[in-house]
Amino acid sequence: MQITRRRLMASATATLAASALPRRGWTQTSLMMGDTEIITLSDGWLDLPADFIFGPMPQDELAAILAQYGIDPSAPLTPPCNLTLLRRGDTLALFDAGAGTQFSPNAGTLPDALATAGIDPFDITHVIFTHGHPDHLWGVLDDFDEPFFGNAEHMMGGVEFDYWMDEGTVASIGEARASFAVGAQRRLEVIADQVTRIGDGDEVLPGVVAGLTAGHTPGHLVFTIGDGSDAVMVLGDAIGNDHIAFARPGWISGSDQDPEAAAATRMRLFDRITADGLTVVGFHLGHGGIGTVEAEGEGYTFRPSA
Template sequence: MIDNIQIGDFTFATLLDGVFPCGPELIQAAASTEGEQLFLGAGLPPIGPSPEPINAFVLKRGNRLWLIDAGCGRQLGPDFGKTHAALEALGYKAEDVEAIVLTHLHEDHIGGLLTDDGAAAFPNARIIVVSEELAFWTDPTSPAKNPDEAQAKFDVVQSALKPYEGKIESVPADSAIEPGVRFVALFGHSPGHCGVLIEGGGQKLLMWGDIAHSTLLQLAYPHWSIVFDFDEGMAATTRRKLLAQLAKEDTLIAGSHVRGIGRIRSKEDGYVLQLIEPGIA
């Protein structure tokens, strides 16, 4: 399995922030015979959970350095927040990050924007986020209009973005970020949830954000939702449409909660991720 790759002039590298247990309490449809079969088939207990990653990503071209998402920082406890160490281990410095492209504003993607004492962890970076997502989480009337979303989630967004005030760029979904890099609207998991498509040298790689939180469960059964979905129906429709499209394409995928990089292929009624291995990318 490989998790770093060259797409044209771009270097794309995975930064593992932490690993979370994904079981039927998060994907409730997995409390079923079908779920048991998948867990057992993966060598796990019949009720799981499956260990799933939280990833951020480096995108580099020449001497320009971007991040896609920032990991969760300490939001989820001491076992998380390893994005910074992973970045340094690859030889990069937080000060050199020019921009951070955010797929959406959930805590496991933005907590890492802050140091432990609440300052900007990437002092020279600007934030690039889709307008629909930014508007939802920063509109003061949103919490009252969306009582299902905990106030704490709005508070996390506010504190994560605060040190970047004046350096936040919001762009429409599906718009270009840089030549060869664009947002792809994949709404549903959050109001403005997007993937990031990287194109170069005749290759495409889609970092699909939170299209799946468990490839084990949600590629076999794409209609299975996770409790974190803002709009479960829309998230499932988005996932099914995207998987059907990717199954016919050569596009590589990476994900915030996906191990490795690969291609989506059809299998029975669902899909599988065919990971690329060293030497056959």
């Protein structure tokens, strides 16, 4: 193991952060699949205006559904951010990189979560991106603008990588998300030599298969770990919350860049998840993000395992 000044600083900072934190459940939930352990780690939470998701939805029916979940549509939403870690032998694969320190004030706590779990960022072997939004990508660099996971192979869908690196995306994505494009391009330029391009159907690790789920972003990927009814699907933001996305998956959401495509993707995913009896891990699902899905009424319900 190469000892560098930055590594020593990062290790010391992580140790101090861990000792200063109250002993809260940073490692939210875990499950075992044979020799594979899947863990969710908290990166904090986001603070979003409700209209960011609910704006384009039929408001009368929406209000009744939100009341069932105890959600005040006039209050900000605070979705959790759950990163998925796969541990198998010498492999430590992290799905997404978190928000870092420059996106949202209550997100970016992954370094503390890793420290509390006893994991050194330099021991992460793979960082596998679902997509390039800030809460999933911006944590890939540290405060020195160097790769936070310095020894990891980084994997991103080729469609997604090209989209964020395209100079035209800043203009085409719309003013509200222009900073997403600027920030993504800056970070991807730094790690470009470490990025392996992946695509639909690729086996990115033994028994881990990527699936294209366009809509939330043009090249969004989910990842299925294992097969049959014992499989686990890492959803990213393809199913972006545990309330309205489940209750009315066909409704368009303001959080998706191509809302119609994203709704079609959700419907297709729910069909597969329930038909195959998959366990899911959702980036913005509650209770640590790991659970199962049941059909209910006109939609579905998330049953967390924690």
